[in-house]
Amino acid sequence: MQNTLTYIFLFPLLIALVMLFIPAERWKVFRRLSFAAVAIQLVLSVILMINFDQSLVPESWEGAFQFVEKANWINMSLGSIGTISIQYYLGVDGISMPLVALSSFVLLIGVISSWNIEEKAKGYHILYLVLSSSIIGCFIALDFFLFYLCFEFMLLPMFFLIGIWGGSRRSYASIKFFLYTLLGSLFILVVMIGLYLSVVDGDSSTFSMVKMLDGAYASDTVLDPGSPQLIFGYSARVLAFIFLIIGFGIKLPAVPVHTWLPDAHVEAPTPISVVLAGLLLKVGAYGLLRIAYGIFPDVAIDFSGFVAIIGVISILYGGMNALAQRDxxxxxAYSSVSHMGFVLVGLGSITSVGFSGSLFHMISHGLISPxxxxxxxxxxxxxGNRQMENFSGLAAKMxxxxxxxxxxxxxxLGLPGLSGFVGELMVLMGAFGSSQFSLWIGILSTLGIAVSAAYFLWTIQRxxxxxxxVRESAWESSMFDLTAREKLMLIPLTILVIAMxxxxxxxxxxxxxTINFFIQQFSIGQP
Structure with missing residues (x-):
């Protein structure tokens, strides 16, 4: 299993580099190479899952990660400031392993969905493979600088994939996506620099997230848990946590920083909507769990009620907006805003069942939403039309x-026997069993399930x-049932949703x- 994570991470980039030397008119070659690159990612991810030790009981974060790869990457002298040290540091634990497998699978579905893209295929598939490596990199990076690099590199391919291959308002949607995400990244960058200056490994500062998670803080720095230093009247750790909530909340997205998502989804081509909903939103949730909650558990306890309230608002507001849509x-897209609110409620509960429910719901939504x-x-x-009032009775025709x-x-909508039910049930169990906030959080979250049922069932009926x-007679000849390629994408998704x-x-x-060890860091027991 040596270097397997590196192969999963960098192989798509290697194929993208090869594509640069292939003539642009050979568009069929590009889609085959993309398929091969992502298929190999998936095969390697499955091999990792088979060899992952599920029974490992961590005693520290350093002992929680498996298949670890670590090497010095960048060492640069900054004069009086000292030496900046960045490592190529990869690993997976029980939180990131399922997300790596989900990413490889959804990226393969996205390639199959991209099969009919012929216009500017060379640029499209190169950008898609860069995006593929960036997403995987976020889930396996254990060096904060490397994580941030992958986090930022997701922004550029997605900007161009929406802006070039999107719908009629693609320029507006891509720029809005870029600006929102860039703003969130700046908040994360500030925290990353503060943590680097505060966390030591031996005699030097480090970007190692493992050291950050294990609490290896210097005794006199601004982000030390016992530091009395204040910024604008607030503890530096409190501000750092708030910055991370904003930065990752934009990517999640949580209300009120969600408005980029519906526009991006509507204008993005279908394969990019698949990846955006299935994976990019999960990077935001993963960042909250791994970095904000993992590094600042003391602050997370104090803000648990606030996080849960934002989650409830997202559930209800996203659901009501979904109910009002005609497209x-x-x-x-609005249903994604609503369902990602359940992830926030689970995190806010600070219970093992709530954390497990949030992770499970991330995986479930990563299959359902695509x-x-x-x-x-x-x-x-x-x-060429998505207006719901233009169609009726499709069950008879398709x-x-x-x-x-x-x-x-x-x-x-959370029907028992399907994966959506399990995730929502666990989150609600965490909400009702949490000592961090009122029972009203659980009650209002449950109401969100009723709203989901309303917009999904109304869409089915309409x-x-x-x-x-069908509104236009010209559409009649196109109203045929699923093709073999479309079935090939939907059948494995169906199997996994039912199996889970x-x-x-x-x-x-x-x-x-991993979750049981994680919850111990909060020193509040389990429900």
Missing amino acids: LKRMV ALFLIAGVIYDRT PVYTFFMAVFFFAG MFYGKYF GIYPRLVLDYSNE
């Missing part, structure tokens, strides 16, 4: 399509049942020991 893709965007893309590819739609709509109808709903241990067995 199918925009409805799915499928929903694929379903919206089917209609748009056939008609029965296979209707079956997959029903599976993922019911998974999204578009798929009743008398068959029936047997949640597919995810929980990987995360249990």
Whole structure:
């Protein structure tokens, strides 16, 4: 298993480099190379999962990570400031391992969805592979500088993939995405620099997130837990946590910094919506869990109620907006805002079941949401239109399509037996069992499930049942059922959503020991 993480991380970049020397008109070669690169990522991820020690009980964060790769990367003298040391430091634990596997799988679905892109295919697939490496890098990086580098590199490919291959308002959507995400990155950058100056490894400062997680702080620095230093009247650690909440909250996204997401989803091509919803939002949630909560557990306890309230607002506000939409893709986008609110509620509970529920819900949503965007893309590819009032009775004309739609709509609203139910149930158990906030948080979060049922069931009733109808007669010839390629994308997603709903241990067995160790850092016991 030596260097397997490096192969998963860097192989797409190597293929992207090869693509630079291939003539642009050979667009079929680019999609085959992209498929091969991401398929190898997935195979290596599965090998890692098979060899991952699920029974490992960590005694420290350094002992929690497996398949660790570590080497000196950058050493640079800064004069009187000292020497800056950056490491190539990779590893996975029970939190990141399922997310790496999810990323490899969703990225492969995205490549298959990109199969019919012929215009500027060379640029598209090079950017897609850079995005692939960046996403994986965020989940396996154990050096904060390397994490931040991957976090930033996700921004540029996504900006161009939306701005060049998106819809009619693609320039507006891509610039809005860029500005929001860049703003969030600046907040994270400030914290990263502060942590570097505060955390030591031996005699020098370090970007090692493992040292940060294990609390190896210098005794007289600004982010030391016992430091009396204040900034604008606030503890430096409190400000650092707030900055991380803002930075990662934008990527999540949480209300009120969510407005870039519906525009980006609506204008992005279907494959990019698949990756955006399935993976980029999870990077924001992962950053909150790993960095904000992991490094500042003392502050997280004090802000747990605030985080949970933001989660409840996101659940209800996103759900009500989804209920008001007429564009199918925009409805799915707002449903993502709502469902990511459950992740915040689980984190706010600071309980083992709440943390496990948040992680499980991240994985579940990472399968359900891409499928929903694929379903919206089917209609748009056939008609160039996504307005729900323009369609009715599609079940009679497209029965296979209707079956997959029903599976993922019911998974999204939390039907028992499907993965969405398990994640939401665990989050709600954490909310009701938490000592950090009122029972009203759990009650209002439960109301969000009813709102989800309302917009999903209303969409089913409007578009798929009743008398068959399409607005334009020119669309009639395009209203055929799913193609083999479309089935190839939706069948494995369906299998995983059902399997996780029936047997949640597919995810929980990987995360249990790590989450139990994580919750011990808060010194408040388990529910």
